[in-house]
Amino acid sequence: xxxxxxxxxxxxxxxTGKLLAWRKKEGEPITKGEPLLEIETDKAVVEIxxxxxxxxxxxxxxxxxxxxxxxxxxxxxxxxxxxxxxxxSATPTGRTKTGDSVKPTAATTPTTQASPPKSxxxxxxxxxxxxxxxxxxxxxxxxxxxGTITTEDVLATKNSSGTSPEPAxxxxxxxxxxxxxxLMAERTxxxxxxxxxxxxxxxxxxxxxxxxxxxxxxxxxxxxxxTPSITDCIISLIARVLERHPAVNSSWVNxxxxxxxxxxxxxxxxxxxxxxxxxxxxxxxxxxxxxxTQRVALADRARANRLLPADLSGGTFTVSNLGMYKVxxxxxxxxxPQAAILAVGVVSDRVVAVNGKPAIRPVMTLSLxxxxxxxxxxxxxxxxxxxxxxxxxxxxLLVLG
Numbered sequence: 001x002x003x004x005x006x007x008x009x010x011x012x013x014x015x016t017g018k019l020l021a022w023r024k025k026e027g028e029p030i031t032k033g034e035p036l037l038e039i040e041t042d043k044a045v046v047e048i049x050x051x052x053x054x055x056x057x058x059x060x061x062x063x064x065x066x067x068x069x070x071x072x073x074x075x076x077x078x079x080x081x082x083x084x085x086x087x088x089s090a091t092p093t094g095r096t097k098t099g100d101s102v103k104p105t106a107a108t109t110p111t112t113q114a115s116p117p118k119s120x121x122x123x124x125x126x127x128x129x130x131x132x133x134x135x136x137x138x139x140x141x142x143x144x145x146x147g148t149i150t151t152e153d154v155l156a157t158k159n160s161s162g163t164s165p166e167p168a169x170x171x172x173x174x175x176x177x178x179x180x181x182x183l184m185a186e187r188t189x190x191x192x193x194x195x196x197x198x199x200x201x202x203x204x205x206x207x208x209x210x211x212x213x214x215x216x217x218x219x220x221x222x223x224x225x226x227t228p229s230i231t232d233c234i235i236s237l238i239a240r241v242l243e244r245h246p247a248v249n250s251s252w253v254n255x256x257x258x259x260x261x262x263x264x265x266x267x268x269x270x271x272x273x274x275x276x277x278x279x280x281x282x283x284x285x286x287x288x289x290x291x292x293t294q295r296v297a298l299a300d301r302a303r304a305n306r307l308l309p310a311d312l313s314g315g316t317f318t319v320s321n322l323g324m325y326k327v328x329x330x331x332x333x334x335x336x337p338q339a340a341i342l343a344v345g346v347v348s349d350r351v352v353a354v355n356g357k358p359a360i361r362p363v364m365t366l367s368l369x370x371x372x373x374x375x376x377x378x379x380x381x382x383x384x385x386x387x388x389x390x391x392x393x394x395x396x397l398l399v400l401g
Contacts, residue, residue, distance in 0.1 A: 058083030266315030287401020
């Protein structure tokens with residue numbers, strides 16, 4: 001029996017996905033779990049695996065197509081089997097066969113109309129981009145499925161109309177952004193301009209945490225593949241502190257606050273063209289070795305551009321650690337719909353007061369960025385205080401496994 005390949009939903013509020021590349025050609029055999037295609041969402045480029053064994057057939061959407069979530073884009077059939085008639089008779093996304101009835105599109109709409117017909121869709125990114133550039137939606141010809149207006153359509157209209165022309169410059173070379181860099185630019189801009197950020201900061205004495213991490217390292221079984229790092233320890237501690245602060249582990253969704261049932265920590269990881277944030281699921285239930293193992297695997301897949309859909313979905317809180325780059329302190333931009341992100345600086349020796357006397361202690365600076373729609377200053381401060389105390393006295397919460 002034919003198995004449909006659909007555009008998956010990889011994140012909250014996702015309406016469409018862009019098909020970047022097919023890994024298999026129509027008519028080629030494929031094995032379940034084998035890479036089948038790459039798609040782009042608002043967060044990253046992800047690799048989609050084949051849902052079954054068989055032959056790729058009835059491909060409806062081609063590279064560059066923007067497809068609604070849940071729409072069938074191809075079929076996997078048994079040898080000799082034909083794809084369903086609805087798929088085989090279909091033409092590539094965004095087109096219709098000669099003689100078929102055609103729904104009105106922005107191109108056939110009178111230019112005096114203020115907005116496209118309700119039957120025509122528009123992606124959230126495209127709508128925002130058109131608004132920011134003062135472009136009348138009625139002037140845009142949608143090239144997505146059923147005339148859907150895409151980000152590329154808005155950019156094409158902007159360029160053709162000469163909106164906000166850039167001054168000519170001979171001394172500076174320009175280059176187009178990579179997909180990862182463009183996605184990062186878009187989502188950080190949206191977050192910074194739509195989420196009311198506020199920040200609280202604390203210094204944390206990290207002496208006992210360093211001692212415990214070294215202790216774990218000395219007991220480390222050489223047959224294991226990874227050694228827990230300071231980042232792994234911080235993820236583990238934060239996950240357990242979040243158990244006592246469900247408000248911080250919440251999300252802003254459709255103008256309401258939703259408390260998440262699982263504690264899934266996103267970790268910001270630098271890749272050649274930007275930053276991605278894969279997720280360690282149920283981090284509060286994992287041992288330190290399990291967290292370290294997952295972190296290494298996620299980092300390897302991220303840098304090889306081979307993250308899976310599950311790697312990027314479900315994050316409820318983000319950690320961004322720039323300590324390895326010798327950064328003392330910084331503030332980070334929230335990843336919606338999450339309520340907060342913790343920025344971690346380098347552990348360095350500082351002169352501090354201990355029992356009323358100056359002493360040199362290893363200290364790190366923590367900066368918590370919070371969504372003021374979800375958290376107020378007092379709740380954010382209490383949570384950060386508990387994180388600082390967990391770092392000062394980590395023995396009770398860290399379990400090596």
